[in-house]
Amino acid sequence: MKTEFPKNLVRLAACLTGVALLMSASAAQKQVLVVSVTKGFRHDVIPTVDKVLAELAQQSGKFSVDYVKTDQEMAEKMTRAALDKYDAVVFNNTTGDLPLPDKQGFLDWIKSGKGFVGFHAATDTFAGFPEYIDMIGGQFQTHHEQVEVEVIVEDASHPSTRHFPKTFRAMDEIYLLKNFNRSKVHGLLTLDKHPNFGTPGDYPIAWCKEYGQGRVLYTSLGHRKDVAERPDIKQHYLGAILWAVGLEPGDAKPVSKRVKLSESELREGFKPLFNGEDLTGWHYRNPNGTKSWSAQNGMLVNQVPKDGHGTDLVTDAKFMNFTVRFEYMVPKNSNSGFYLRGRHEIQILDDGDAKEPSRTSNGSIYNLIAPSKMASRKAGQWQEVEATIIGNKVTVILNGEKIIDNATVDRPTGGQLDDRVNEPGSIFLQGDHGNVAFRNIRIKELP
Numbered sequence: 001m002k003t004e005f006p007k008n009l010v011r012l013a014a015c016l017t018g019v020a021l022l023m024s025a026s027a028a029q030k031q032v033l034v035v036s037v038t039k040g041f042r043h044d045v046i047p048t049v050d051k052v053l054a055e056l057a058q059q060s061g062k063f064s065v066d067y068v069k070t071d072q073e074m075a076e077k078m079t080r081a082a083l084d085k086y087d088a089v090v091f092n093n094t095t096g097d098l099p100l101p102d103k104q105g106f107l108d109w110i111k112s113g114k115g116f117v118g119f120h121a122a123t124d125t126f127a128g129f130p131e132y133i134d135m136i137g138g139q140f141q142t143h144h145e146q147v148e149v150e151v152i153v154e155d156a157s158h159p160s161t162r163h164f165p166k167t168f169r170a171m172d173e174i175y176l177l178k179n180f181n182r183s184k185v186h187g188l189l190t191l192d193k194h195p196n197f198g199t200p201g202d203y204p205i206a207w208c209k210e211y212g213q214g215r216v217l218y219t220s221l222g223h224r225k226d227v228a229e230r231p232d233i234k235q236h237y238l239g240a241i242l243w244a245v246g247l248e249p250g251d252a253k254p255v256s257k258r259v260k261l262s263e264s265e266l267r268e269g270f271k272p273l274f275n276g277e278d279l280t281g282w283h284y285r286n287p288n289g290t291k292s293w294s295a296q297n298g299m300l301v302n303q304v305p306k307d308g309h310g311t312d313l314v315t316d317a318k319f320m321n322f323t324v325r326f327e328y329m330v331p332k333n334s335n336s337g338f339y340l341r342g343r344h345e346i347q348i349l350d351d352g353d354a355k356e357p358s359r360t361s362n363g364s365i366y367n368l369i370a371p372s373k374m375a376s377r378k379a380g381q382w383q384e385v386e387a388t389i390i391g392n393k394v395t396v397i398l399n400g401e402k403i404i405d406n407a408t409v410d411r412p413t414g415g416q417l418d419d420r421v422n423e424p425g426s427i428f429l430q431g432d433h434g435n436v437a438f439r440n441i442r443i444k445e446l447p
Contacts, residue, residue: 030063030087030245037074039096043121048225049092049237056238062247063087071099080105087245088115088215091122093222098125107135111212115244118218119237123177135211136218138180138204144196146173146224151205154187154255158208159248160217160239161188164232173223177204182297185209186252189219190297192437198331198380200437201303202296206236208243208252215244215252257298261442270325273315273427273441274300285312285417285428292431300438302336302431310431314342314417318424321446323388327439330362332379334434337366340389341425342417344368344409346396348436350379363398366413371396371403382439390446392421 034053036046050067057065066086068074076082079101083089089110100106103126110116116135118125124140126132133139148171153164174195182202189205206219217240222228228237242248259276273281276298284291289311292302304310319341330336330350337345345366354361357371363385364370375398377383386397389409396404412419417428429438 029061030247031085032057032063032065032088032090032241032245033068033077033083033086034065034090034092035068035074035078035094035098036092037068037071037098038094038121039098040124041095041121043093043095043223045120045222045225045228046093048228049119049222052228052234052237053090053092053241056234056241060238060242062242063245074099075101078102078106080109083109083114086114088117088241090241091116091118091125093119093121094125095121096125097128103129104131107131107211110135110214110216113213115214115241115246116211116216117237117240117244118216120173120175120220120222122218123175123220133179135216137185137207137209137216138177138218141176141178143173143175146171147195149174149191149195151221152190152192154190155251158188158239158250159243160206160208160219160236160250162239163235164189168232170221170227170230170233171224172221172227174203174205175220180204182257183254186254187297188217189221192297192299192329193331193380199303199334199435200299200301200329200331202299202301204297208240208250209254210252215246217244257295259298259440259442265442265444268444270323270442270444273324273443274438276439279313281316282313283316285314289432293429296437298439300429300441302429302434302436304431304433304435310433312428312431314428315426318426319443319445320424321390322443323386323446324427324441324443325384325386326441327382327384329382329437330379331435334379334436335430336433336436337415337430338385338387338438339416339428339430340387340394340409341421341423342428343412343419343421343425344389344394345413345415345430346385346387348430351376352379357403363396363403365394365396365404365407365409368409368411368413369394369404369407371398372405373401373403375399375401375403388446 185207191203208217257276259272292310336348347364347366349362359370362376
């Protein structure tokens with residue numbers, strides 16, 4: 001016999017099911033507290049970011065936002081007990097020493113498994129509170145005029161960055177930071193040159209990290225209203241929040257910059273000359289010279305002091321016949337060199353607008369052999385070299401173009417370590433002339 005249920009009971013069951021689903025959805029929605037109190041410079045982008053975050057919360061349906069805009073609201077909503085209702089806090093361009101009722105309690109709250117996201121001036125907050133600086137991962141030092149930069153994506157799978165192409169351009173105010181340590185953070189976005197001057201170096205833009213059981217993410221993008229309103233930057237912010245509250249997975253562990261060669265190069269017999277992390281295997285030509293070289297985010301960077309000189313850097317090992325591969329970046333009007341056996345310089349130079357090669361062109365064997373063609377890339381771009389020396393014959397391939405083919409080099413080119421051209425010698429990098437960066441330096445010894 002088929003049992004019939006009264007229609008009113010069916011309707012009641014349906015209503016109760018709907019209420020339960022709504023309650024479940026409400027319970028699952030994360031709570032985010034957006035803080036925009038300032039005690040230093042107040043950015044006019046703050047209301048724009050507040051509005052953007054409200055829109056992202058509504059559109060995603062995955063979190064709701066509450067705000068702290070005054071000292072009184074901070075006193076009420078950011079006690080250690082009051083914070084427990086939230087899953088993450090966003091510092092929207094906060095500056096100065098904020099009147100947190102319990103600064104250490106706030107950090108302990110993050111460590112307990114909560115999330116923190118800092119936008120732009122969040123690194124210009126609590127300058128006298130080292131524990132906060134350690135938590136966020138870096139501290140504002142200065143900035144220059146707003147500039148368009150090419151941002152490099154370091155993690156293409158993180159929810160805050162996976163929508164970006166490998167590089168993208170942004171016109172913004174780029175912070176220069178201090179008290180930043182790559183070994184303690186997971187890089188997300190960066191620059192490989194000074195945003196305003198173009199000199200090579202590590203200039204981080206965004207990163208994330210573990211803090212106790214908590215999740216911390218900082219991005220310096222968003223000084224300008226038009227930047228904060230860009231669809232890709234909005235997605236950057238959304239991904240940061242979803243990751244911080246635990247709704248999206250993403251790596252936060254520091255990434256080793258130690259060089260790992262490809263399987264094919266290992267099979268060929270190549271080995272790294274620069275390990276990507278420090279100057280092991282190298283020494284200064286002049287031990288008393290300026291210590292101008294450093295390992296920065298996988299690059300070997302020479303930064304010459306203003307109105308001063310750097311120092312040449314020399315390998316401890318010596319080589320006779322070999323193929324060496326490397327990449328380099330030289331900024332505008334700069335000059336360096338890569339010395340084979342410490343005696344034969346492959347010129348590294350910003351060629352500017354030169355149309356015809358000469359014996360001093362980029363890629364030449366300095367003052368001896370001119371390249372057969374111009375193969376240089378523009379200043380500020382990475383360039384690739386493969387050079388082979390066997391006996392007194394040299395071949396150079398620049399950016400995929402063979403520019404010197406089995407040419408004779410039977411004497412030093414100037415600036416050499418010594419004149420013993422028929423003996424093994426060190427590789428050395430010219431450091432006294434100008435700023436330059438190298439990476440992926442690897443060598444294969446030949447019979």
